[in-house]
Amino acid sequence: AQKITQTQPGMFVQEKEAVTLDCTYDTSDPSYGLFWYKQPSSGEMIFLIYQGSYDQQNATEGRYSLNFQKARKSANLVISASQLGDSAMYFCAMEASGSARQLTFGSGTQLTVLP
Amino acid sequence: DADVTQTPRNRITKTGKRIMLECSQTKGHDRMYWYRQDPGLGLRLIYYSFDVKDINKGEISDGYSVSRQAQAKFSLSLESAIPNQTALYFCATSDTTGLNQPQHFGDGTRLSIL
Numbered sequence: 001a002q003k004i005t006q007t008q009p010g011m012f013v014q015e016k017e018a019v020t021l022d023c024t025y026d027t028s029d030p031s032y033g034l035f036w037y038k039q040p041s042s043g044e045m046i047f048l049i050y051q052g053s054y055d056q057q058n059a060t061e062g063r064y065s066l067n068f069q070k071a072r073k074s075a076n077l078v079i080s081a082s083q084l085g086d087s088a089m090y091f092c093a094m095e096a097s098g099s100a101r102q103l104t105f106g107s108g109t110q111l112t113v114l115p
Numbered sequence: 116d117a118d119v120t121q122t123p124r125n126r127i128t129k130t131g132k133r134i135m136l137e138c139s140q141t142k143g144h145d146r147m148y149w150y151r152q153d154p155g156l157g158l159r160l161i162y163y164s165f166d167v168k169d170i171n172k173g174e175i176s177d178g179y180s181v182s183r184q185a186q187a188k189f190s191l192s193l194e195s196a197i198p199n200q201t202a203l204y205f206c207a208t209s210d211t212t213g214l215n216q217p218q219h220f221g222d223g224t225r226l227s228i229l
Contacts, residue, residue, distance in 0.1 A: 045220035052215055101209055105157035
């Protein structure tokens with residue numbers, strides 16, 4: 001079974017600063033993918049970034065990057081130069097190769113960007 | 116137009132009523148999913164379908180049923196709704212090609228059962 005843990009229920013960051021949202025995972029499957037989704041107050045789920053377990057480099061997508069530490073089983077999301085529009089709930093999710101493409105989600109982190 | 120469309124967007128109903136939530140997609144994906152989101156618990160999988168003839172239970176299928184009417188349509192039913200099924204429901208789709216394809220979500224259905 002897979003498990004995702006997000007230990008920060010809420011985070012605050014000043015506009016234009018960087019912020020790291022923590023995610024740790026547990027799986028016995030050697031092949032897996034890690035995803036981050038953003039959920040604004042309007043409710044939709046927006047895909048942000050993906051990291052594969054065999055990827056040699058950390059994933060980056062614009063202002064989003066993923067600090068992937070495989071030995072520690074962590075996949076932290078880094079948002080650089082925070083903007084007010086980044087205020088949202090952020091979910092880490094994992095999909096293992098043996099899981100029939102099921103996503104296991106963490107409980108989320110509510111990020112608030114302060115002006 | 117949205118690639119994954121859920122109807123209705125909001126629904127308030129009474130205990131014991133039968134409710135159907137519908138999902139349609141234009142992405143051409145074979146795989147479709149229904150999730151439920153409760154505050155503080157993230158999203159949990161209710162049912163998933165790999166194609167029209169393949170339906171599988173997820174983590175929390177009790178009290179729910181599904182129907183895959185076509186590749187593009189996947190419906191979730193609550194046969195006799197109860198208040199603890201009040202939640203935000205999401206439909207999602209995914210491609211079959213490898214782990215690096217994200218699931219694409221609809222905008223969700225807010226369901227309140229009184």
